[in-house]
Amino acid sequence: MLNRLLHYLRNFYVATGLGLLVWMTFFDANDLPMQIRNWWKLREQEAEATFYQTQIQQVQTERREVLGNDQLREKFAREKYLMKKPTEDIFVIVDEKNGPIE
Template identity: 80%
Template sequence: MFQKLLHFLRNFYVATGLVLLVWMTFFDANDLPSQAQNWWKLRELESDVKYYQTKIKAVQTERREVLGNDKLREKFAREKYLMKKPTEDVFVIVDEQNEPLEK
């Protein structure tokens, strides 16, 4: 009788453990596919952070250069924003895809 009870309890715990493992793997809110998806999304966002940090550094460098000199500020405004004096005309030369030749 004691052997049958031990065998039943051992099978009960094994079965319960398997059911719990299956539940946590596929049906839980934090299941393995969701965890893998979140991990990939985190890696993608970390690479985006690196990209934007380099862009921020480039803009800060450009800003320091432009704000320090009046001639550079005027040149920057003319080239980047196509600003002009009232007596001037601005011509933008474009390629076949209607993109400016100088960027």
């Protein structure tokens, strides 16, 4: 009798545990596929954050170079933004892929 009761309780706990595992894996709001999607999204956003940090450092370096010297400021504006004086003509030479040659 006691053996039968223990067997029933053990089966009850195993079935309850399996049911809970299935529920948490597939039916819960934070199910396994959602966790995987969130993990991939986190990795992508960390990569973007790294990219933007390097871009910020480059812009800060350019800013320090440009703000310190008038000649560098003019050179930077001419090369980066293709600015010109009113009496000048600018010719941009491009390669086969229609990209500017630097």
